[in-house]
Amino acid sequence: MSRSRYPVWLILAVAVALLWTFLPMYWVVKYAFMTKSEIARFPPELYPHAPQLAAFYNIFGFDYTAADGTVFPASGQANQIMLGLRNSLLVSAIVTIVTMVVVLPLAYVFARMDFPFKGKMLAAVLLSVSLPPVSTLIPFYTLYVQLGLVGTLGGLVIITLTITIPIVAWLLIGFFKNLPPIEAMGRIDGFSRLYIFVRIIVPMAKSGILVAGVIGFLFSWNEYVYAQVLVTGSDAVTLPAAMSGFLFQVPEPAQLAASLFLSLLPPFFIAFFLQKHVAEMNFA
Amino acid sequence: MARIDLQNIVKRYGSHDAVSSLDLTIHDGELLVLLGPSGCGKSTTMNMIAGLTEPTSGRILFDGKDVTDTSPHERNIAMVFQSSLLYPHLTAYQNIYMSLKRSGLPRNEIEARILRAAEMVDVRRLLDKLPGQLSGGERQRVATAKAIVREPDCFLLDEPLSALDAALRMSLRAELVNLQKRFNTTMVFVTHDQVEAMTMGDRIGIMRNGKLEQIGTPEEVYNRPETLFAAGFIGSPPMNLIEGEVVAEGGMKVFACKDFRLPLAGAFAGMAPASAAVLGIRPYLMQLAGSGPGALPMKVYAIEQLGNEAIVIADTPSGARVRAVAPAGFHAQVGTVLHARFDPADALLYDPGTQRPFAVQDREAA
């Protein structure tokens, strides 16, 4: 069919790359479609022999009756999973919006204006990226206990912002730096700084802003360490924290795989549609 | 229309003076070109005229009115930016419209003006296009339309043609000059290209290291460069510069170097002897000739045929590279030794210490 043929090594290389990419994921995601006995079988099964969706029903709190009459009872963690799904969406959405509102003017100013202590402040922002969460957790935990923020969505939003803000700022500063000197033209045309920023720079930079925002969403959606400590078992639990119940408390590989699969859908969707833009980001 | 005065302008960045104590007057209706290598302060100067950059000290006057503290928009200027910058997310029409958005003119008046401006630079059919869909030359025309639509007191152009190819540059150059003469509006044009400066400017201001080296008409800066830098920067092919000394010999002043000795004539015959001097002579004033006293020996390095003439590029025995103009079709083997002569009265003599021409007592005037 193909007019120009690929060399064998390239076909092989592509096959290896695809295997490398998907095999580890497939290995766990297949559990979502297997029965308990299938999962427990030794040596491990390579694929579900009778694929069924019981795990997906169970994590949402429904019993599932298979064709042969076997009943898969609803998961005891279903409540947490559903709460987690809702909270993860809520937290990530709020975090993304707040991050963008804070970071857009900040990144703009750092990228395109000169003012005293700019370099030092930028270094401090970037330093916060290299703080390991395990060492900042205790101070935050004590503070949160005093302020009554443990187990609240608000508390989780605030702490997640400490991750997203520096990263998104870093991405956007690089992006803004590469814009042409459009402010000078705007000032000649008689516009205020605010107008130039809101009505000219932001529309010009919308693809970069979209990418940075989505990456902020992704970091928030994938955050686990803080959530595990601050909101596990509470009404503010997020999906990753809820899921870890299947890992550590009552090992349920099928339900773990099903919820992991669910949690991966938004990031996959994002990655798939943004892959063209990802590499447009520049380094500050 | 406006006359612009810069009075003792200084722009300091940290400890570095981008522009140092600059005095400059741009006459009403004049096309002034600011010429210089990158980093010479020409763009900073233009930004200060525009009001985009605040001078550290000094005053800027428009028609005698102090505008140092006013915003760019209040100065009623129009500016075309490097590479003819346009708002990339707006169409050509919207780009031109942005010039008048804050003008307070009625809507129909704005529309009429935009169409008139577009007509004038022949971009009417491009009005719905985005800058990304326009060629370099078309973008330049839209940027020009955006500038003229405001009917400003002064046009400021910051290397608008630098991203274009040579042929396009030449035709747009003429268009811009024609436009400026028709409107009779003051224009400041910044460039690092001396050909552009010579062909466009009513006057040329040559800048270097934040200072104005010389300002004058193209003829003045070409024929009487006031500094060694101006001498080497203006003219294509550039002026030949030969290092040596000036000695007194039997009542005459003679320029002497390893390559040749030349009795001085004309104005510089009256100068005092100097242990270091640089002799400047335009290639067009050198003729190939036979050897003998006063002839400069030189070894052919390359010959450029220009069709109407040929340029001989050659090295003197002491290693200076010089150029001389020869008739069209002139040929010589590389390495051939030729001689060139010129009228000593045409030579300019510079003091390498001050970088300026030597002072002469004008005997005729005395």
Add this chain to the structure above:
Amino acid sequence: MPSLPQTAGADPAAAAAAARPPRRKELSNLQFALVVTVPVLLFLLVVVAYPLGYALYLSFHEIRFFGGYSAEFVGLANYKAALADPKFWRSLGLSLRFTVETVVLTIGIGLALALVLRDLKPRWRWLRAMIILPWAVSPYGAGIFFAYFGRGQTGIGTALISAFGFDGTLNLITQAAVIEYLALGAAWNMAPLVAFFLLANMLTTPKRLYDLAKIDRMRSYETFWHVTLPPLRFTLFVFTCISTVLALKTFDYIFTETQGGPGNSSTVLTYLLYQISFVNLDLGYGAAMSFFLLALILGTTGLIYALWGRREERK
């Protein structure tokens, strides 16, 4: 007495001020910057100054929870104890081993993926979108994937040997090589992003350079070395820094994958810190040790910059 004409009671300074043209109504750079940087300063106070300050306070104290909370000032004792603790040095070694391996694998695999993706014909470009997916997987998710993927009971190793007719299990998560296995998974997670940035760089390399290499009869590894690689150097440097910092900070990935095991063979510094602070609740000691980790992160990136980054910047 002759006097200059003067308006009554006029203060010369006030007159001068009145004569000055009105200042711009617009905000200056500094004012505009201040408006947006005040939130930044607040943010930094909360995110950097507060936790660091509190951790500093903790690190000089012995915190006890038994018989009521108490904090006793102990000076540098916690720092000294950390330096004398063989567990600390062991974990430090594991962290460095994990980091070096992760960075090398991430960069190497990223480069390999980019080269494969570059040569795809337009019809197969959608594969590029597939290859980036692991990057979207969270570290805890990657930990779960690689936990099941590697274990003897459930993993690919056992599945493979049984396919060839062998009995028994092949465990990939072993005491000896767990760090290598972890590094491989970390690279799986991060390499696609590296590949995408490298690919973007590769696509801007002029085709003519490859023609030139052909004319010069370069061998394929020479072409790679002299044509493909040079434009990628800055991106490679940036990602070396990023993946170094991320690898040294890694916690959730190891937490879900090995919990520091088998035994304590993957108890890297972050995991040790977690055990000290959250399991043993020895907060003062944990805080002191976390400063060594922070110093390690800053020191390593500083070193990479000094050895490599400065050269890249000069270009």
